[in-house]
Amino acid sequence: MLTTSKPSFADALRQADQGIIDHGVPDAIERRLRKRLDERRSGSAYRLPIVIAMTATIAAAALFLFVFRGESTQSQTVAAGGFTIENASQDLRYSDSDGLVITAGACDVVSAELGIRISNSGNVAIQSEQDGIRLRHGAATFSVEKRIHTQTPARIWVSDGVIEVLGTEFTVNQREHGGDVVLHEGAIRFVPTSGELRTLAPGDSLTWPLQVGTPRLPAVTIAPEPETEENTPLVAKPAHTKAPIQKRETPEQEPETEIRAEPTVRNVFAELAKLRSRGQYQQAVKLLRSAIHDSRTTSAAGEQFSYELGAILTDQLHDKHAACNHWKIHSRRHADGKYATEVEKVQLRIGCGGD
């Protein structure tokens, strides 16, 4: 006689939930969330009645003048090393006797001289260097003002080298032994204490100490952004690095000096966010397809666009057939991509049949 036992719903649901916990908050979403909340805050979208807002402002100003009478009238706190502390949380605790060590709370640490803004993610220790900032330990997100041709890059020193920045946003995590950097926007290069220089494209990450024989990062070369154009491409002509460029299928057709512009990731995502907020998902699909098929789009950016396209087909348009087709193509093109696991999960979730 055959007996069958029913699967436990509680166990299965807990397992699914564990998968969600393990998944964490994807970096791109985390960054987008911060940006959305910042924009909302700066856009005074909280709709405080004007009278209350004005009263609160006057009261705060009066309190501030009362407390700081005769002292600096700056709204920021000045710390050692040429740093100013802005947007400090109530529970901020720090020491600046030996570099700047933040032990609790959140704030922005600004180096006006270097044009660098650092947002801490928990405890962090930084110190000023002659030509940059050293991250001694902890995780922080760096925003660097755009550099022009004549400026030297901003330098973030970590245990095994220096990250040179030309105007961008990225997160660095310096642990006791080694660390990693994830680039969100712009362009950076990593100059290891020993070994060859590495360059990163948006979406790339790099871990140190570098392993011998570590495969090269995707094709990226960088140049300082032109000083006049706001929306210049993130990837420009090969300039400062000996790192071999990942060749396309017809490399001989591309002269070495050609400027390889791409639709900027920032622009595409800004437009995408706009379309999403309006519920114009078909237009979003068109935008992403066009960006993916643009011959100037790099592999890393293409993977990001492709992932977003799949997400819209799956979750907004609920077009299972198109979504499954897309995920199949995505998996083939980006077999070892950074979204591989997530794509597999989505395929399973919506029931894409294997082939």
Next chain:
Amino acid sequence: MQAAMPIKPMSIAEVVPHAPPVLSMASCYATHHAKVFQLGMRYGNGNAAWAEDLTHDVFVKYAEKQGQLHDLDDIGGWLYRVASNLAISRLRRERSFWGRVTTTLTADKQDSVPGADVVFEDRQLAGRAMAAVQELPPKERVVVSMKILDDKSQKEIAGTLSISEGYVSKLLARALKRLESEGWEVPSC
């Protein structure tokens, strides 16, 4: 080089002694966003965009209310409550708007879920459980998740969702019965 002002370690609360104990948005976000996002993924059936929107709405709510929240030890509880209630509202809204469309598009969901496969058996079960939860009405979905995943008592669930314990019991019983009829072994209420 700029002259550094000698500043002793201190907190902003020490600088402004009479400031009310308010957790800043940045600090609150840094501490709790992962948990809120996780709730969004849970209630949104693993849809990251949905979870992102829910997380956004929760912290917007926090920004609106932060001046009134002085129990800093229970900010997590407050966010949990807000996330759960916003999730229900959002699910309801979407159900009424998208319900018919999605039902048509996902009519073959049960068939399309892979059959018993030895290799991926565990993951399939997890996926099936998520799909089963997705089929539940919003309140039942949230109540079941709270009960099974967060081990909340009916009283706690009632408090979180501002409904009566009797109603929680009814929602749970209804949801579990439905799941049982779909072939699951379900825990008792």
